[in-house]
Amino acid sequence: MSEELGYPVSEATLDAYASEAKESHKISLERFIALIMATECHDLLGFVAGFFDHVxxxxxxxxxxxxxxxxxxxxxxxxxxxxxxxxxKAGR
Incomplete structure (x- = not known):
């Protein structure tokens, strides 16, 4: 992600994004896109689309x-x- 974004993203930050207990740590759209690019996990795109009843x-x-x-x-x-x-035809 750091490479995609051009600035460092720490392992602690990534852990906080993944933690259900850390509700205050929300990932930005820019970082979400970088995560998808870095992991090549395109299924994550469906996570967003699913909120809108799309695929x-x-x-x-x-x-x-x-x-x-x-x-x-x-x-x-x-x-x-x-x-x-x-x-x-019926009305004729």
Whole structure:
């Protein structure tokens, strides 16, 4: 972390971040990012996303997810179109 941040982060500080008993010792976002970079523990990103009912996935899956969302939207538009057509035909 010290290397990533460009200033020293002591072992005692890291221990305090990890300790559940030290509630007053909160890690800053800058240091949290450096921790993830230093440990390569990308699962920690999910810790934050989970508070917002989201997940974190590797970027390489972004297009696949976007495609799925577009297909869901297309199905919803088709359902709405069919409902409107049925309503129109019933009212003639």
């Amino acid at each position: 974190v996935v590797p970027e390489r899956y972004g297009s696949l997810i976007e495609l799925h969302l577009i297909e869901e939207h297309e199905r919803e538009v088709q359902r709405r179109k069919q409902a409107i057509e049925a309503k129109w």
